[in-house]
Amino acid sequence: MALAGAAVQKAVYDRLRLAPTLIALVGSDKVYDAVPPGVAAPYIAIGDDVDVESNDDLLDEHGTSQTMTLHVWTETHRGRLAAKQVLSVLHDILCTDLPLVIEGWQVLGTVFEGAGVAQEEDGLTYHGVFRLRVRAQEMRAGYE
Numbered sequence: 001m002a003l004a005g006a007a008v009q010k011a012v013y014d015r016l017r018l019a020p021t022l023i024a025l026v027g028s029d030k031v032y033d034a035v036p037p038g039v040a041a042p043y044i045a046i047g048d049d050v051d052v053e054s055n056d057d058l059l060d061e062h063g064t065s066q067t068m069t070l071h072v073w074t075e076t077h078r079g080r081l082a083a084k085q086v087l088s089v090l091h092d093i094l095c096t097d098l099p100l101v102i103e104g105w106q107v108l109g110t111v112f113e114g115a116g117v118a119q120e121e122d123g124l125t126y127h128g129v130f131r132l133r134v135r136a137q138e139m140r141a142g143y144e
Helices: 005-018 019-024 076-094
Strands: 043-053 063-075 105-119 125-138
Touching: 005 043, 005 063, 005 076, 005 125, 019 043, 019 076, 063 076, 063 105, 076 105, 076 125
Parallel strands: none
Antiparallel strands: 043 063, 063 125, 105 125
């Protein structure tokens, strides 16, 4: 069984960096895998993920479940609402808009697992966390 982690991350990254509603909130080119030093909030960072073989009846031996965490950073002068607005847009883009297209994989479902916002100890930023699970099946020759 192949792991979908890299393919899922690429699909999520591509979807987010081109989403006009997200660009309106955080600006263009503000989605990162590795955040460069000195980047000012707001921005989104791709966080930890877990890729496991799925034992779901809908999947055969090529199924996988990929859980991904996205981190949202906003400035406190904009309040918690700014981070919550970004989290809401992430939900719309990844869970309710068009399904993700992942090269080499058939996406069987995208599940929102939760989100939250907390003020950082520095008192200057809010940190939003968004968790997403993508269920996919590897496409094989002759599989449609």
